[in-house]
Amino acid sequence: MAQAKTDDTSSKRAPERHKRGLIDATLDLISEIGIPDTTVSLIIERAGVSRGMIHLHFGSKDKLLIAAIRAFCEDYDAVLERVLEDVEQNPVERVMALIRADLGEALLNERSARIWHAFRGVANPSPDLKRYCGTRDGRARDVMKDAFVTLARQDHAQDGDMLVRDATFGTLALLEGMYVDYLSNTQSFSRRDAERIIRRFIAGLFPDHF
Amino acid sequence: MAQAKTDDTSSKRAPERHKRGLIDATLDLISEIGIPDTTVSLIIERAGVSRGMIHLHFGSKDKLLIAAIRAFCEDYDAVLERVLEDVEQNPVERVMALIRADLGEALLNERSARIWHAFRGVANPSPDLKRYCGTRDGRARDVMKDAFVTLARQDHAQDGDMLVRDATFGTLALLEGMYVDYLSNTQSFSRRDAERIIRRFIAGLFPDHF
DNA sequence: ATACATAATGGACGCACGTCCATTAGTGAC
DNA sequence: GTCACTAATGGACGTGCGTCCATTATGTAT
Numbered sequence: 001m002a003q004a005k006t007d008d009t010s011s012k013r014a015p016e017r018h019k020r021g022l023i024d025a026t027l028d029l030i031s032e033i034g035i036p037d038t039t040v041s042l043i044i045e046r047a048g049v050s051r052g053m054i055h056l057h058f059g060s061k062d063k064l065l066i067a068a069i070r071a072f073c074e075d076y077d078a079v080l081e082r083v084l085e086d087v088e089q090n091p092v093e094r095v096m097a098l099i100r101a102d103l104g105e106a107l108l109n110e111r112s113a114r115i116w117h118a119f120r121g122v123a124n125p126s127p128d129l130k131r132y133c134g135t136r137d138g139r140a141r142d143v144m145k146d147a148f149v150t151l152a153r154q155d156h157a158q159d160g161d162m163l164v165r166d167a168t169f170g171t172l173a174l175l176e177g178m179y180v181d182y183l184s185n186t187q188s189f190s191r192r193d194a195e196r197i198i199r200r201f202i203a204g205l206f207p208d209h210f
Numbered sequence: 211m212a213q214a215k216t217d218d219t220s221s222k223r224a225p226e227r228h229k230r231g232l233i234d235a236t237l238d239l240i241s242e243i244g245i246p247d248t249t250v251s252l253i254i255e256r257a258g259v260s261r262g263m264i265h266l267h268f269g270s271k272d273k274l275l276i277a278a279i280r281a282f283c284e285d286y287d288a289v290l291e292r293v294l295e296d297v298e299q300n301p302v303e304r305v306m307a308l309i310r311a312d313l314g315e316a317l318l319n320e321r322s323a324r325i326w327h328a329f330r331g332v333a334n335p336s337p338d339l340k341r342y343c344g345t346r347d348g349r350a351r352d353v354m355k356d357a358f359v360t361l362a363r364q365d366h367a368q369d370g371d372m373l374v375r376d377a378t379f380g381t382l383a384l385l386e387g388m389y390v391d392y393l394s395n396t397q398s399f400s401r402r403d404a405e406r407i408i409r410r411f412i413a414g415l416f417p418d419h420f
Numbered sequence: 421a422t423a424c425a426t427a428a429t430g431g432a433c434g435c436a437c438g439t440c441c442a443t444t445a446g447t448g449a450c
Numbered sequence: 451g452t453c454a455c456t457a458a459t460g461g462a463c464g465t466g467c468g469t470c471c472a473t474t475a476t477g478t479a480t
Contacts (some may be wrong), residue, residue: 013446013457034335036246040438050459052440057457061438114334121331124324124393125244170407173387180386181379183334197380204414223427223476250468260429262470267427271468 019057019067021047026068031114035065035122066128069119072112073132079106080140091147092209095171098140099198102175103191113183144168151206167205174198229267229277231257236278241324245275245332276338279329282322283342289316290350301357302419305381308350309408312385313401323393354378361416377415384408 025046029038040061044051058064080101087097101107123129148167152160178194203210235256239248250271254261268274290311297307311317333339358377362370388404413420 011446015457018458032335034332036332037335039436041436051438051461052459053457055439055441056459117327117334118331120390120393121328122244122246124327125242125247130394166403166407166410169391169403170384170411173384173391173404173407174380174411176387176390177383177385180330180390181383183330184340193376193379194383197376197383200376200414201380201384201411204410221477225427228428249466251466261431261468262429263427265469265471266429 015057018047018049018053020071021049022054022057022064023068023071026064027072027115028111030068030118031111035118069129069132072115072119076107076112077139084139084143091150095144095147095202096199098144099171099175099195102140103178103194108179108182108191110183110186113179116179117183141168141172144171148206151209155206155208163205167202170201170205171198174201225267228257228259228263230281231259232264232267232274233278233281236274237282237325238321240278240328241321245328279339279342282325282329286317286322287349294349294353301360305354305357305412306409308354309381309385309405312350313388313404318389318392318401320393320396323389326389327393351378351382354381358416361419365416365418373415377412380411380415381408384411 022043025043026038029042029046033042040051040054043061043064044053047053054061054064058067080098083097083101084094087094119129119132145164145168148164149160152163157163175198178198181194182189199210232253235253236248239252239256243252250261250264253271253274254263257263264271264274268277290308293307293311294304297304329339329342355374355378358374359370362373367373385408388408391404392399409420
């Protein structure tokens, strides 16, 4: 058996590296000039590869786009996962850590916010893309819901189900709204303000904990 | 002086009617197949006019796009304005009327949500479009802020400025988030739940009024 | 009636797009 | 060193785009 398939940087034949290069170039261009203007010629120029590579590795430009958003979402999830590993079990801290991570520069920056919006904008007509865009699914939602369930039980809250649902759904909606506002108003956007507002929302539902 | 310039439907020469027809066709197509696939050929076919009309009336396809989003936003604002005229002066009722209007079928439906997202997605690279997309400007924000100012004064709240800012900003962010969620999950989206969640957020900040 | 102004037409044009494939270059096996 | 295999190249191809303009149709003023 030959040595591992991982691409050493010196090799001129490195399909995985080239695939990743094409995906990164695509994401960069989308964040800079938008999806409609992101052409095959610009992508290959940015990635520094030849014209046939997209067809060779992805089959078509559309499939490259799908691979790009998939990779983008996987990176996003990976960052969240890493945050959740490091944080303690206290549900209040877990929720706030999630929010802080979502609002931090690693996840909420101009590039990523633009990419999110660009994909959202074209996702509806295309089910292949829509699959990757849900807010309601995914780790973040589950972790948050679990934390709120714990708190609702501690409080012996009546109608705890609705409380948990409202808290989870509302927090995610607030985070979504913050992303939109970040893009509309990047320079005056305040991560501190955003975090405080979300905290105030949760504090209204769980006054004893936040 | 001849009769009014308003287009009677029988006339074959009706520039204003044709302009509006092109704009409506453009918005329809954007909501159905997205901006990248909305071509000149499809627009004129949908509008039932000839190929040269876009160049004649708007100068180019790009300018038609800008005119379309402008018209879309004006319609949106007009609906809000009409709601605000009918509602009483009580600040609590004004805020809730605004929220209810924003979540109502007239403003939040599949077509409009898709159009919003499509334009948001391409707006960042294009300042001409970005101008029309802000959440933080506009009537809705001002009306909401005024209402919260009134309430904060009644409560003699300390740090009322921050309270008002957080309430305004947070409510708008929640509404934005609801729009995103509506699109991601149209069939299971509940306007009632959305309204209740936003109300709970505001109630946390103004417990004596909501 | 006639002339004038302009709304509207639709085909032609050049260009840039995404796709594809015959060819070349690089890599590991024998 | 040779062979076999596959990654990578880059130009050619056809398609469909947006733009434009010479022409026609329509309504208005004289």
